[in-house]
Amino acid sequence: MVYPTGPFDRRVLEQGPDRWLRAQALEVMAAALKAADPAEAVRRHVRREGDLFHVEGEVYDLRRYRRIFVVGAGKGSAPMAEALEEILGERLSGGVLNVKDGYMRPLRRIRVHEARHPVPDERGLAGTREMLALLQDAGPDDLVIAVISGGGSALLVAPAQGVTLADLQCLTDLLLRSGATIGEMNAVRKHLSQVKGGQLARAAAPAMLVALILSDVVGSPLDVIASGPTAPDESTFAEAWAVLERYGLVDQAPPAVVAHLQRGLRGDVPETPKPGDPVLARVTNVIVGSNRLAALAALARAAELGMHTLLLSTFVEGEAREVGRVLAGVAREVAQHDQPLPRPACIVAGGETTVTVRGSGLGGRNQEVA
The missing domain is CATH 3.40.50.10180 (Glycerate kinase, MOFRL-like N-terminal domain)
Known part of the structure; x- marks a missing residue:
């Protein structure tokens, strides 16, 4: 979230404050992207x-x-x-x-x-x-x-022995739609x-x-x-199995996946x-x-543009729609009360949100947050 600051080209301001604000935000974002190149x-x-x-x-x-x-x-x-x-x-x-x-x-x-x-x-x-x-x-x-x-x-x-590509495709789709975190998904995939x-x-x-x-x-x-x-x-295999149980996927997962994880639980498959x-x-x-490196680069560019800066967190997780509401609340606090930073302000947050897909949607965490 970026609140405007000078110096600026008055011709941009004449085209509307939103365009000026967008130009500032794009400069900050460009610095973050360059750091992550x-x-x-x-x-x-x-x-x-x-x-x-x-x-x-x-x-x-x-x-x-x-x-x-x-x-x-x-x-x-x-x-x-x-x-x-x-x-x-x-x-x-x-x-x-x-x-x-x-x-x-x-x-x-x-x-x-x-x-x-x-x-x-x-x-x-x-x-x-x-x-x-x-x-x-x-x-x-x-x-x-x-x-x-x-x-x-x-x-x-x-795929692990006895597991097919089709099994992995099915399981990956189930995990993506379940709302499981990337860490939980990877714990399962590593053991297959x-x-x-x-x-x-x-x-x-x-x-x-x-x-x-x-x-x-x-x-x-x-x-x-x-x-x-x-x-x-x-x-471990135990943690991978716990993910399937946590999201109710044991009965939906391909039989070969369930069988392989159970063999791992018994110690029949090496860890x-x-x-x-x-x-x-x-x-x-x-x-x-990393995310943090990109966030720090964004803050550095914002400071060069004359903004007050704050790294809110690089550990933001949770449902994208809920994170979006929190970030909007922080933005309103800045706009109305100059807290936690006075304007002009740039507050950067990073992390990885989750989208629980409902219906026929494809997901998309950034759009969901916005």
Whole structure:
């Protein structure tokens, strides 16, 4: 929420105060979007100096690695990989990515597959299989760089044994319509997958693995972003089962899903890698961008424009319609009483709201909040 401030072009004001206010708000939003740009996020955290590859304070001597591969998935993963191609140049051996339809970006050394999101499809499955085949060939003298961003959970598709893609599609649709949080959804999906919940890292072992992660999750917990393919998994089969019970999905879920989760509850299926698991010993996870970073950039631009600023929270969750009412209430308080900030004011809130879909709607949390 942004309340107007100067300096401004009087010609804009003559066209109406709403247009002036909109221009200010768009500048603030542009700053937030720039901070979250996937390619720039990688460039801020990664650089190469000759044979030395710097990642967030860690230095990797490229002479020690026979091959360097890039794998990953997500809506922002193609520009992230493109930045790595520029940085690594001829040292990059190849790679495989899955991206959402419409997010294709042709790369020189990395194969990019488009796939469906948020409900997975056969193309995502094929791309993930190609990714796993590449990782199975990687050895201890190889370096694997994973680029993970929002949407990666639906785009990394490798159903657990006995579970089909159709089963996952059905379950994903049920979860999306149930009102379950992203953390709850991912707890279930991790326990029905061969790549989520640290299992992509398991597939890459014993290669050195560096994961560059663009977070779209409140608080940026590594095990939740894209269902944590390279991170130790804190969730369990018991928690996954509890989600189905909580939202009344046990009787609606495909029988193969129910059967697999029950096998996990009995201990007949191995758990996902937990903290301290040896397969994660050569894994480094780096958050290169997040909701909080974008929010802070928005506040900085608002301050440059002469506004009083406040970061309300980057942990906003709940039903989108209810969050919208709260934000509207805060805006009215500023407008009428100059609280919690005097005008001109810019109050920024971030997080991830939930839309419980009713009828034939498709959802859309931002529109619901508005």
